[in-house]
Amino acid sequence: MSARQFVNDPDEFVSQALQGLQLAHPHLVQVSADPALVLRTPKDGDQPKVALVSGGGSGHEPLHTGFVGLGMLDAAVPGAVFASPTAYQVRAGIKAADRGRGVLLIVKNYTGDVLNFSIAAELAAEEGIEVEIVLVDDDLATDGGDDGGPGRRGTAAVVAVEKICGAAAERGASLAELAELGRRVVAGSRTMALALQACTHPGRQRPSFDLADDEVEFGVGIHGEHGIGRRPFGPASELVPALAQPVVDALGLARGDSVIALVNGLGSTHALELSVVHQELSTFLDGIGVRVERALVGSYVTALDMRGCSITLVRCDATLLDLWNAPVRTPALAW
Amino acid sequence: MSARQFVNDPDEFVSQALQGLQLAHPHLVQVSADPALVLRTPKDGDQPKVALVSGGGSGHEPLHTGFVGLGMLDAAVPGAVFASPTAYQVRAGIKAADRGRGVLLIVKNYTGDVLNFSIAAELAAEEGIEVEIVLVDDDLATDGGDDGGPGRRGTAAVVAVEKICGAAAERGASLAELAELGRRVVAGSRTMALALQACTHPGRQRPSFDLADDEVEFGVGIHGEHGIGRRPFGPASELVPALAQPVVDALGLARGDSVIALVNGLGSTHALELSVVHQELSTFLDGIGVRVERALVGSYVTALDMRGCSITLVRCDATLLDLWNAPVRTPALAW
CATH class of the missing domain: 3.30.1180.20 (Dihydroxyacetone kinase; domain 2)
Known part of the structure; x- marks a missing residue:
């Protein structure tokens, strides 16, 4: 038994897969290569709304790139396999997704993601974009209580946050309302x-x-x-x-x-x-x-x-x- | 390395999974246990239409049970893992799905499936239900030309047949039109x-x-x-x-x-x-x-x-x- 994959150069695995995603779904998403971003394809009649941006290491698909579209994310920022995207990449995602009503960042609790999404939020704020972060930390396996460690990892609950906040954003919720809603989902x-x-x-x-x-x-x-x-x-x-x-x-x-x-x-x-x-x-x-x-x-x-x-x-x-x-x-x- | 599964008694694997499907999607499907059938949950305002029924051995999910609903199948008839459903089971599926406008059977080309769906079609016809069969045989690997063998197996093209005929059925196509349409998809x-x-x-x-x-x-x-x-x-x-x-x-x-x-x-x-x-x-x-x-x-x-x-x-x-x-x-x- 072996465990081989459909792959060419492993270093190009994610970028080639993103091209494939774009080719399969041109009506839904638009992929940019450098920096790597997956953006929702605009539709006639789209109303301005708070933008939802998430991302993280690749290898978790369909999360997050498969959830860009109506009712969920406006942009996904994919890193290499199991590696955080860079802060500049996240900033580019924020700027591309923003429609003037602010950006909700949905971040899984890993040290690299938290660092890079936080830096990106600060950079975007300096450029006048209002940003709120919802930190997702649902994984009980790493619940260290008050041990001062990194705390619970973010795993599958991020889908519920993207879905529920995504629906509320489509209905016109404000950035503050979405942040509160997202934190309520995380807490539960x-x-x-x-x-x-x-x-x-x-x-x-x-x-x-x-x-x-x-x-x-x-x-x-x-x-x-x-x-x-x-x-x-x-x-x-x-x-x-x-x-x-x-x-x-x-x-x-x-x-x-x-x-x-x-x-x-x-x-x-x-x-x-x-x-x-x-x-x-x-x-x-x-x-x-x-x-x-x-x-x-x-x-x-x-x-x-x-x-x-x-x-x-x-x-x-x-x-x-x-x-x-x-x-x-x-x-x-x-x- | 091992290859274990989430399973209890392997003999109950399919029936338990069908219960799980029902529990996950009560608004979309209704599962009956004996004979095993997955039926589309009726909705207020459903118009009478030609019913689409498919099925075959289990182990290919989401095919066919995951494709029961608006725009695809009206019923799926699941056999045991990799084993055809019985003719009586298929007949029950035909009878449950029929709305008086006839039933299109979409059958993958395997000896057992062809036999049992054909017998079921005859039994249903004897009860006054008009039935047409579209045989799906897309797999080139078993293309023996005119060797008199069982011919090409039916594999992934069945999804295209279910989708395209399903859409046409929703729009009011007749049984004869659907059979012709399905055969055209298969031929291509x-x-x-x-x-x-x-x-x-x-x-x-x-x-x-x-x-x-x-x-x-x-x-x-x-x-x-x-x-x-x-x-x-x-x-x-x-x-x-x-x-x-x-x-x-x-x-x-x-x-x-x-x-x-x-x-x-x-x-x-x-x-x-x-x-x-x-x-x-x-x-x-x-x-x-x-x-x-x-x-x-x-x-x-x-x-x-x-x-x-x-x-x-x-x-x-x-x-x-x-x-x-x-x-x-x-x-x-x-x-």
Whole structure:
């Protein structure tokens, strides 16, 4: 068994993939090469709105480049595989997306991303663009409490933030309202992930770590790094509650609460498997009286070809549900 | 390295996944367990139309169950993994989907599927339901000419048939018109696939065949079967033209022709890789003067977790393009 990819020069992997995205979706997105940016294709009749910009390392597709379009992002700023975009690149994304009503930056909590998006926000502010940052930090695996460390990583909850804030922006919400809304989604979101097999970087043939046949890696992130511990492999009926329980505990969910559930494949997990995970998650949550109002089941935030999944729960209410139901038209979410 | 899945009892894999699909998309589909069927959830204001029914073995998701909804199928009939549904199951699907204007059966060319869908069509006809069958046979790897064998397998072109006929059905086309339209799409569609790694059946830990690190399997189907030959592994810039050239030749495409391109992941191929494949395919077709009018790039017709891709080209004209652009709302193609 090997783990090869469709790739030419690994150093050109992301830039060539961006060209491919542009070729596949010319009506939805416009890709610039230097600096690398994916921008929403303007449409006649577009109203001025607060612009949403996100980004980060590549390798997590369809995040973020696949979510540029109606109802989600105005620009995505892709770095190299698993590497933050530069501050100047983010600044270029802010400037290209801005329509005079301000820019919301949605940033996953990694040191490089936080640094570069923050510098870009300052640079843009100096040029008169109003910017707010929503920091997404949903991954329980790196919750160190008040240990002074970098804190929880940002993972799949970023999709919920992009979707809900994107819908509100289309409806004319102000920058301040969007920032508050995004922070509310983040505060109500937690995630836990596990891997059945690590991912393989472009051009390499070995995964980033090895697992025995009877082990799973619990608490993995989305960059091929080790998780927080190994557990025995088992049926989905055991693995899924083990993932979901800490999420429920961290959010303090109780009987009668409502959530949006994201069952996210990490790259090589088949749609049938994700449906099985969702069935088990639904059974588990039903058993504790937590209602799943909506679900998103698929591979939305990947770690290259990692085999595994994450479970994200988002506390929800009527406002968030209504925004969740709004239409979307982006490369990853349109015919 | 292992290849485990999120699964409980492998014999319950498909039925549990169908429950998960229902739980994730209650507004779009209704799943019945016995016989297993996925039906479009009726909406107020639905007009009577010709019903589209497809199906086949499971393990190819999102095909077909993920394509039930507005603009595509009215019912999908899923068999066990890589096994045809029964004739009685298909008949139940026909009866549940029929709205009095007839039923179009879209059938991939495999012996079991052809047999069972044909029997079901006869049974339904005896009950007064008008049925037409469109047989999809796009896979060049099994093109034996006039050798009297089973002929070309049906693979990714089935998505184009479901999409284009689905759009026409929404617009009120008759059963005869849809059958003719579907056959026209089939006649203009050819596919070739290759695997970098075979797939693994639920509950097993070894792939269905082994490949050396320096080999790819050319001409694979979507059931884990061997292809028609091994070739050296190479960069995407070599593999993609090798896939596309026989498709171009079989369709007799020449300078000035227009196509719809489907770049389809077979299960474990990352979105970035598929974008690279599409970029190479676009370059190749541009070089011979063939215009790509539209593209669908993603994992739509999978072979469980196979690592690989297929390239399908569909000859197109203004009628097909217009139908291609019509809206779709199904589990796999909606937020």
